[in-house]
Every structure is written in C-alpha cells, then in structure tokens.
Amino acid sequence: MSTKQAQLAMVIDSSMCIDCKGCMASCKIANDSPEGQWRNWVKHSVPDFTARFPKIHFQPGGCMHCDNPTCVQACPTGATYKDKKDGTVHIDSSLCIGCGNCIPACPYDARFRNILTKKADKCNFCAERREQGLMPACVDTCPTKARVFGDINDPESEASRLLAKNADRLVRVVNAKTDTKPNMIYLGETAPLNWPVEAKMPTAMVALTSVVNPLVRTVVGLSGIGVAVMLVRQLIAGSGSEDDVHDESGTDSQNKGGDA
Amino acid sequence: MSQKQLKRHDRSDIFIHWFNAVCWLLLLITGLALFSNPEIDPVGSGYPAFVRSLVGGGGNLLLIHVTLGFIWAGGLLLYIMINLKGALFFLKEVFVVSPARDIPWIIKKMVIMTVGPKPLGDNAKLPDQGYYNMGQKAFAQASVVGCIVIVVTGIIMFLSDRTLGAEATALVSWSVTLHYLAVGLVFAGLLVHIYMAAISPEERPGFLSMFTGHVPEGYAKHHHKIWYDKVKSDSGSES
Numbered sequence: 037m038s039t040k041q042a043q044l045a046m047v048i049d050s051s052m053c054i055d056c057k058g059c060m061a062s063c064k065i066a067n068d069s070p071e072g073q074w075r076n077w078v079k080h081s082v083p084d085f086t087a088r089f090p091k092i093h094f095q096p097g098g099c100m101h102c103d104n105p106t107c108v109q110a111c112p113t114g115a116t117y118k119d120k121k122d123g124t125v126h127i128d129s130s131l132c133i134g135c136g137n138c139i140p141a142c143p144y145d146a147r148f149r150n151i152l153t154k155k156a157d158k159c160n161f162c163a164e165r166r167e168q169g170l171m172p173a174c175v176d177t178c179p180t181k182a183r184v185f186g187d188i189n190d191p192e193s194e195a196s197r198l199l200a201k202n203a204d205r206l207v208r209v210v211n212a213k214t215d216t217k218p219n220m221i222y223l224g225e226t227a228p229l230n231w232p233v234e235a236k237m238p239t240a241m242v243a244l245t246s247v248v249n250p251l252v253r254t255v256v257g258l259s260g261i262g263v264a265v266m267l268v269r270q271l272i273a274g275s276g277s278e279d280d281v282h283d284e285s286g287t288d289s290q291n292k293g294g295d296a
Numbered sequence: 297m298s299q300k301q302l303k304r305h306d307r308s309d310i311f312i313h314w315f316n317a318v319c320w321l322l323l324l325i326t327g328l329a330l331f332s333n334p335e336i337d338p339v340g341s342g343y344p345a346f347v348r349s350l351v352g353g354g355g356n357l358l359l360i361h362v363t364l365g366f367i368w369a370g371g372l373l374l375y376i377m378i379n380l381k382g383a384l385f386f387l388k389e390v391f392v393v394s395p396a397r398d399i400p401w402i403i404k405k406m407v408i409m410t411v412g413p414k415p416l417g418d419n420a421k422l423p424d425q426g427y428y429n430m431g432q433k434a435f436a437q438a439s440v441v442g443c444i445v446i447v448v449t450g451i452i453m454f455l456s457d458r459t460l461g462a463e464a465t466a467l468v469s470w471s472v473t474l475h476y477l478a479v480g481l482v483f484a485g486l487l488v489h490i491y492m493a494a495i496s497p498e499e500r501p502g503f504l505s506m507f508t509g510h511v512p513e514g515y516a517k518h519h520h521k522i523w524y525d526k527v528k529s530d531s532g533s534e535s
C-alpha cells in the first residue's frame with residue numbers, strides 16, 4: 037500500500053477479549069443497527085475441555101476495510117467504494133439501491149441489508165464519531181483495550197507502534213481462495229481461523245460483467261462501424277448516385293434500379 | 297411544395313417521438329454515469345466521476361435519473377391513453393412482418409447501404425414496403441420490447457430500497473443486468489436509426505415528416521408503396 041495516504045485499521049489483541057460484547061452493544065447504539073442486525077461480532081474457538089481449566093479464545097471482528105475488497109467489485113453503482121483518503125471501505129447510502137450484490141461478495145459476512153433502510157450496511161469505522169474527533173464506539177467501550185484503532189500508514193500512531201512491536205506475530209484471518217487483504221490485524225495466535233468463506237459474486241453480476249457488458253460493447257461497436265461505412269459510402273458515392281437515391285423532387289417516382 | 301402531401305404522423309405522434317428522443321438522450325447521459333465499477337466501464341473511467349461531480353454526487357445523479365425515467369415512462373403512458381388508436385396502429389405496422397417481402401428487403405438494403413448495389417446485379421430492386429420498411433420495423437420492435445424491459449426493470453430497481461425485502465435482491469440484481477442489456481441493444485439500433493433518419497439523404501422527406509407530419513406523395517409511393525396504395529384506395533373509396 038502507499039505510504040502517504042492514510043489507512044485506518046484495527047489492530048486487535050484477541051487474547052485480551054473477555055467476550056463481554058461491550059463492542060457489539062455500543063456499536064449497535066452508536067449506529068442504530070436494527071433489531072437482530074449487527075455490524076460487528078465476537079467469535080469464539082471450540083472450547084477445549086481437556087485442559088485443567090477449560091480453554092476458549094474470543095475473537096472480536098467486523099468489516100476489515102480490505103485493500104482488495106470484493107464487495108466493491110460486486111457493487112454496480114459504486115455506492116460501495118474504497119475511500120482513497122482514509123482507506124476505509126465506505127457505503128454511500130444515497131447511491132445504494134439495495135441490490136444486495138455486495139453481501140455474498142464479502143468473505144466475512146460483514147455486510148447485511150438493513151431491514152429498516154433496505155440498503156447495504158456494515159461497519160464504517162464510526163465515520164460520524166470520527167468526524168467529531170471521537171474513537172469508534174467499539175474501541176472506546178472495550179474494557180480490556182483489545183481493539184486498537186488508527187492509521188497504520190502513520191508510523192506515529194498507536195496502531196502502527198503495536199504492529200511494529202509485533203511484526204513477527206501478525207495474523208490476518210483470510211479465506212485461501214479469496215484474500216481480500218483485510219485491514220483488521222490480529223496479534224499473536226487468534227482463533228477461530230477458518231471461518232471466512234469464499235467471496236461469491238451474484239450470478240446476475242457475473243452475467244453483467246462477463247457476458248452482457250462485452251456483448252453490448254461489441255454490438256454497439258459493430259453498429260457504429262456500420263454507420264461509419266454507410267457515411268463513407270454516402271460521401272464517396274455522393275447524393276447524386278442514382279443507385280440508391282430516388283428523384284428528390286419526387287414529381288415522378290419511376291424506379292431507378294435501387295430503392296423502391 | 298407543389299407536390300401533393302400525404303399525412304404520415306399525428307401531432308401526438310410527433311410530440312411523443314421527440315419527447316422520447318430527448319428523454320433517451322438525458323437518460324443515457326445520466327444512466328451511463330450510474331455505473332461505477334472497475335469491470336463495467338462503457339464510456340471511460342473518468343465519465344461517472346465527472347457527471348457525478350456536476351450534479352453534486354452520485355445520490356443526486358440517481359435521483360435525477362429516476363425522476364427522468366418516471367417522466368419518460370409517464371409521457372409514453374399518457375400518449376397511449378390519448379392516442380390509443382395511433383399506438384395500436386403503430387404496433388400493428390411494426391410487428392406484422394411479411395417474411396417473403398421483408399427479409400429480402402433488409403438483406404438487399406444492407407448490401408446497398410454499405411457496399412452499393414453492384415454485388416446485387418439485376419436483383420437490386422427492393423421489394424415494396426408498407427407504412428414502415430423492414431429496417432424501421434426491426435428498430436421499432438427492438439425499441440418497444442427494449443422499452444418495456446427498461447421500464448419494468450427500472451421500477452423493480454426503484455422499489456428495491458423502498459418496499460422490496462431482502463428475498464427480492466436477486467430480482468433487483470438481474471434487473472440491473474437486463475436494464476443495461478436492453479439499453480445497450482436499443483442504443484446500437486439507435487445509431488443506425490439516427491443515421492438513416494437524419495443523415496442519409498434519401499430519407500430526408502421522412503425526417504421532415506417528423507416535424508410537419510406530411511410526406512410528399514412521390515416519396516410515399518417510392519419508399520412505402522403498399523402504404524401509398526392503401527391510402528390512395530381508401531381515400532378513393534371514401535370520397
């Protein structure tokens with residue numbers, strides 16, 4: 037990634053997470069998520085009861101504001117886009133038509149179709165709070181400070197310092213088939229790891245990009261060539277050509293071989 | 297003009313044609329800028345961003361496009377209501393094809409218009425045509441079917457984030473695809489339509505008729521023989 041532009045990211049030490057779900061609750065309130073719909077989550081590993089104390093690992097997450105966002109590829113209108121200024125993946129809800137293309141295109145199931153607005157919804161790194169100089173709600177709330185938020189292209193940020201300090205133990209949770217280059221970076225071992233799914237482009241979008249778009253371009257191109265050929269012929273043959281032009285005055289319309 | 301004129305278009309026909317043409321132009325300008333995806337780039341990568349910046353963002357652009365779309369579809373509906381007879385006459389003339397006459401016509405016409413009549417030799421004479429020739433019919437058929445697809449898919453997309461639930465998103469997604477397909481194919485025909493109607497010299501009287509409503513008898517006899525004969529015999533039997 038470029039070093040000049042900002043890339044907001046979340047650096048998470050998931051071993052600190054105590055599964056209090058404070059991040060989920062504060063996110064829901066800060067962003068008015070409807071009942072039953074969440075912008076973030078806390079996943080957990082399969083509990084290991086063989087040890088003396090049962091072991092379980094919690095993993096907070098949300099939209100990963102990926103560098104290679106498959107959700108952006110799936111969006112026809114550009115309502116979902118990667119903001120070049122801060123590196124977040126943003127939804128312009130005034131432009132979103134709620135087609136839902138982007139939802140299966142995210143390997144992390146980070147998106148949902150908001151049942152109230154009927155448009156795509158997901159974590160936006162609390163854009164509204166950031167504008168007021170506040171930290172994202174989930175980061176603010178976390179009692180153990182498991183979530184650290186900042187510009188990882190700014191070496192002075194806390195997130196960058198954490199990354200530098202843990203350079204040899206950074207984990208990005210990705211699906212082997214769809215590496216979206218997520219900007220949610222876990223420190224040390226985290227679990228679970230194998231939950232992201234392969235990004236799925238809706239069939240209609242695949243048809244649009246791989247069949248309909250080339251077809252339309254070809255047909256319009258051929259038609260344009262056809263018109264150009266006719267125009268050239270018209271200019272060369274001239275309107276005086278008696279092959280295809282009838283008597284313009286039209287006083288008597290005897291046929292002259294061509295057009296009848 | 298000394299020559300006798302035949303009535304070809306009603307005032308409402310002329311109005312709806314130019315209303316439709318203006319709407320199409322504006323809908324194309326705004327609609328092409330509504331696609332903003334690295335994989336679909338019909339005009340060029342700077343175009344959507346440029347148009348969006350003109351109108352103050354993609355949200356406004358969507359609003360403008362949808363509003364224009366409703367004005368357009370509403371205008372067409374109004375025309376059908378006001379001039380149902382004219383609309384039905386149009387549909388009949390457009391969709392009734394006589395293969396024996398029309399297929400040779402379109403093939404020969406394409407040869408003549410692009411490479412000239414020479415390859416056809418003595419066969420260059422075109423079969424007689426009715427109110428519309430086969431080229432006009434083909435374009436009009438594509439327009440009618442295309443416009444129905446465009447309006448229906450447009451309404452589905454409009455309703456998507458208003459009334460439709462999450463279970464309808466596949467329908468919405470296919471509507472995006474079909475909307476573009478229909479516009480693209482009609483647009484390909486439109487290039488030829490505009491050339492034939494406005495640039496090609498031989499259709500000049502037809503072009504003028506889209507303003508005056510009349511064509512000279514000679515032109516009608518020459519280009520639309522079957523229609524000409526019918527008008528003549530009808531008026532003969534009536535008067």
Ligand code: HEM
Nearest residue numbers: 316317320431432433435436439486490493494502503506
């Ligand atoms: C600059 C743009 C256009 C010009 C100069 C033009 C010109 C004409 C003319 C002169 C006619 C009358 C032909 C006749 O009856 O002899 C006509 C008919 C027609 N126009 Fe257009 N038109 C334009 C745009 C459009 C558009 C955008 C559409 C629809 C998408 C359209 C659809 C039709 C149809 C369906 C007919 C009747 C069938 C035919 O004549 O092909 N036109 N046009």
Ligand code: SF4
Nearest residue numbers: 099100101102107142
């Ligand atoms: S996590 Fe999903 S929704 Fe978020 S940017 Fe990546 S692909 Fe898009």
Ligand code: SF4
Nearest residue numbers: 111132133135136138
């Ligand atoms: S639902 Fe998703 S893919 Fe569809 S317009 Fe909205 S952001 Fe884009």
Ligand code: SF4
Nearest residue numbers: 063159161162172174
């Ligand atoms: S950054 Fe904001 S929107 Fe994203 S998960 Fe945290 S609280 Fe929710």
